[in-house]
Amino acid sequence: MRAGEHLMLMEEIIALEERHTSGLNVKRPIALVRGQGAMVWDADGRAYLDCMTGHGVATLGHCHPEVTAAIQTQAATLVACSEAVYNDQRAALMEELTHHTPGDLKRVFLCNSGAESIEAAIKFARFFTGRTEVVAAMRGFHGRTLGALSATWNAKYRDPFLPLVPGFRHVPFNNLAAMEDALTDQTAAVIIEVIQGEGGVHPADPAYLEGLRALCTERGVLLIVDEVQTGMGRTGRWFACEHFGVLPDMLCLGKALGGGVPMGAVIWREALGKLPAGIHGSTFGGNPLACAASRAVVHVMERDDLPGRAARLGAKLLADLRAIRSPLIREVRGRGLMVGVELRRRATQVLRALMERGVLAMPAGSTVVRLLPPLVIAEEQLDQVVQAMAQALADVMDTRGEAAREEEE
Numbered sequence: 001m002r003a004g005e006h007l008m009l010m011e012e013i014i015a016l017e018e019r020h021t022s023g024l025n026v027k028r029p030i031a032l033v034r035g036q037g038a039m040v041w042d043a044d045g046r047a048y049l050d051c052m053t054g055h056g057v058a059t060l061g062h063c064h065p066e067v068t069a070a071i072q073t074q075a076a077t078l079v080a081c082s083e084a085v086y087n088d089q090r091a092a093l094m095e096e097l098t099h100h101t102p103g104d105l106k107r108v109f110l111c112n113s114g115a116e117s118i119e120a121a122i123k124f125a126r127f128f129t130g131r132t133e134v135v136a137a138m139r140g141f142h143g144r145t146l147g148a149l150s151a152t153w154n155a156k157y158r159d160p161f162l163p164l165v166p167g168f169r170h171v172p173f174n175n176l177a178a179m180e181d182a183l184t185d186q187t188a189a190v191i192i193e194v195i196q197g198e199g200g201v202h203p204a205d206p207a208y209l210e211g212l213r214a215l216c217t218e219r220g221v222l223l224i225v226d227e228v229q230t231g232m233g234r235t236g237r238w239f240a241c242e243h244f245g246v247l248p249d250m251l252c253l254g255k256a257l258g259g260g261v262p263m264g265a266v267i268w269r270e271a272l273g274k275l276p277a278g279i280h281g282s283t284f285g286g287n288p289l290a291c292a293a294s295r296a297v298v299h300v301m302e303r304d305d306l307p308g309r310a311a312r313l314g315a316k317l318l319a320d321l322r323a324i325r326s327p328l329i330r331e332v333r334g335r336g337l338m339v340g341v342e343l344r345r346r347a348t349q350v351l352r353a354l355m356e357r358g359v360l361a362m363p364a365g366s367t368v369v370r371l372l373p374p375l376v377i378a379e380e381q382l383d384q385v386v387q388a389m390a391q392a393l394a395d396v397m398d399t400r401g402e403a404a405r406e407e408e409e
């Protein structure tokens with residue numbers, strides 16, 4: 001709290017926002033005003049362990065000192081600088097980021113969100129192949145702009161906006177025969193999450209991805225791997241495709257890439273070459289502020305081996321969650337610090353109980369509680385998350401009769 005700053009009460013914030021908000025979000029009745037590391041605070045001063053991290057954005061936690069310093073310094077140096085010219089921060093980021101991308105994934109298009117990276121990848125795939133069709137997976141999520149939405153599976157997101165971009169079809173995830181049947185001589189690309197996030201934290205089978213890679217190569221189809229959620233260390237490797245030894249033709253990034261500053265990227269194989277000038281672009285894409293923030297993310301991830309930390313802590317988190325004895329749990333799955341607890345019922349009440357116990361988590365589909373803690377979370381904090389989960393499940397069991405009636409209404 002700085003001197004002279006007006007402290008708004010939680011109810012004031014909520015009422016003010018409600019007066020103007022789009023209505024598009026189902027919001028929890030709290031207003032967050034501050035964050036530090038794995039903790040966030042609401043306007044009443046109540047602390048929460050943050051396993052939402054703004055949908056998996058804050059992988060370095062909130063207000064990481066190096067990200068904050070990078071943003072502050074760059075804000076006082078140069079902020080507005082489009083790709084009409086070259087820039088030191090952009091040049092350095094492209095070099096430093098592609099140091100970690102597998103194979104010859106070296107060509108970079110920078111944009112401002114996950115959906116924008118998907119839009120760009122779809123356009124680039126059409127351009128590179130001269131074909132127009134795209135095959136995506138059932139339960140897949142790729143964003144909400146019209147192109148990205150065409151690749152997204154959930155009818156709830158799609159149906160109000162039909163017709164979408166033509167030439168998209170969806171096949172069952174982890175089913176190679178279905179994919180093979182769906183490919184035509186007009187298929188430009190297959191787009192896939194190697195661990196489906198929004199759809200419920202479903203990892204791909206290694207044999208499926210291996211087969212998919214071979215199939216795409218054989219048919220001249222580009223393999224787009226959407227790592228908007230799984231990228232940047234979340235799953236225990238810099239990029240989740242590395243777990244499977246699969247080299248995509250294009251990699252889509254977003255969420256954690258900018259350390260909280262909006263940012264997206266498509267990174268494609270050098271073998272595909274450069275694109276011609278003018279066929280795509282973005283005013284804000286590659287701006288020095290986002291690039292400076294992203295460079296700080298890359299540096300800290302490298303120096304502190306955050307992917308390694310995510311792998312180690314994630315294995316423990318999975319084991320500890322699996323040790324919880326609750327009849328409400330159907331399955332615990334995930335990789336690194338991307339974990340889903342699938343329940344035998346809707347996730348809403350468990351999420352609410354978790355919040356009451358001081359942990360913020362997210363749904364993935366209707367029955368999965370998704371945990372995306374920052375990769376810097378302390379082990380004790382992660383233990384607290386597990387404890388809160390066990391307690392929240394017990395809380396919901398205690399009120400089960402009441403709850404069942406509520407849900408029937």
Ligand SMILES: *Cc1c(COP(=O)(O)O)cnc(C)c1O
Binds near residue numbers: 226
């Ligand atoms: C969040 C997400 C997107 C969309 O990103 P936005 O920044 O919300 O547009 C796309 N793909 C995946 C896998 C995501 O998790």
